[in-house]
Amino acid sequence: MSISNEAVAAMIQAHLPEAQVTINGDGYKYEAxxxxxxxxxxxxxxxxxxxxxxxxxxxxxGQxxxxxxxxKTPAEVA
Structure with missing residues (x-):
């Protein structure tokens, strides 16, 4: 049972509301x-x-x- 990229992003944003989150995943391996x-x-x-x-x-x-x-911080990305 896997989890969608959107669901992973939503969990992170619930914990870090001001964060910009991008998730790429294939149902097993994810990059955040x-x-x-x-x-x-x-x-x-x-x-x-x-x-x-x-x-x-x-x-x-197990999802x-x-x-x-x-x-990264916004300053590190800029």
């Missing part, structure tokens, strides 16, 4: 590009932990198996 001011001053590990916290229920349920995260 997340841009948020919430990442300012955080290490890569802490940024990833924020995103994983948002999708933990889907991981636990989300592999997630590659690119977490």
């Amino acid at each position: 590009d997340v841009i948020s001011d919430a990442f300012a001053g955080l290490s890569t590990l802490k940024r990833h932990q924020l995103v994983y916290a948002a999708v933990n229920d889907a991981i636990t349920a 989300l198996h592999a997630l590659t995260i690119r977490a």
Whole structure:
């Protein structure tokens, strides 16, 4: 049982409402590009932990198996 790209994005946005989220996935492997001011001053590990916290229920349920995260602040993208 897999989860849609839109559902993954919605989970992340519910946890980080101001974030810009782009998800690319094939039902098994997903890539998340997340841009948020919430990442300012955080290490890569802490940024990833924020995103994983948002999708933990889907991981636990077996809907989300592999997630590659690119977490940046708006300034890092500019």
